[in-house]
Each structure stands twice: as structure tokens, then as C-alpha cells.
Amino acid sequence: MINILEDISKIRSTRKELREFGLTIGVVLIVFSGIALWRGKGSSAYLFIFGLIFAGSGAAFPAVLKPLQKAWMALSVVLGFFMSRVVLAVLFYGVMTPLGLLTKCLGKDILDQRISKGRASYWHDRPVDKKAKESYENQY
DSSP, rough: OOHHHHHHHHHOOOOHHHHHHHHHHHHHHHHHHHHHHTTTOOTHHHHHHHHHHHHHHHHHHHGGGHHHHHHHHHHOOOOOOOHHHHHHHHHHIIHHHHHHHHHTTTOOTTTOOOTTTSSOOOOOOOOOOOOOGGGGTTTO
16 A cells, blocks of 8 residues: 555656646547537537647646646556556466366476476486577577
8 A cells, every 4th residue: 555655656747747638638538529429419518628628728737737637647546556456366366277277187287396206307408509600699
């Protein structure tokens, strides 16, 4: 939780970032108003007006948008904190756990961790590849 508060306190609100915030939100609202108008929704005028207000204040008076930008970015930090954990949990329990159970049921030993008392060594010899000196000049 301290990490979230630390990230929120590091949110930058320079004039350039406030201008970008206002213009971005304004353009998105104007695009949404176009989509609403195309679909015949009555909210298109409100979205267009708010889009013009955001874009205009972002271009002319970006300092006015500072509280809104701080709140928006704080919300994004909190959502990012929780959603990253949700996505990782879904990937782990939805993908990795079933794969692990499937390989265990099929008797696979992908990492070669099975202990065998008859083996003299667990070392795997790798073949030595002879490379030309020119191959070291072009490493990528």
C-alpha cells in the first residue's frame, strides 16, 4: 500500500503534461460524441461540449486542469496496482497451474529433476560448436 502512495506522490503535473491531458481527454470526448451522434444518442451534445471545454482549457489554461489530472492519474495508479495482480493471478492459476498438473499427470519431467540412483552424474555434456572468427564481429 505504501508503494501506491509513493507512486501517487510522484505524479508530475507540468504545464506540458497538463496540456496533453486536457487535449487528450478533449479529443477522446469529441470522438465519443461523434460515435454517440452516429448511433443517434442524445448525449452527443454534452460529450461534445465537455470535449471542447477540456481541449480549450488544456490549450489555453492548463493549470485549471491540475486537480482533475491528479485525481485521474491517482485512479490509474490504483487501478494499475490491482489489475496487474489480477492479470498475474489469472495467468498463474488459469494457465500455469493446469499446465503443471497436466505434465505431472502425463509423467513428464521437463526440467530433468527426477532422481535416479543408477546415474553416475546429472551433468549434461553439451556439444562444442566451432565458430568462425567472423561470427564474433556480427553478434546481433
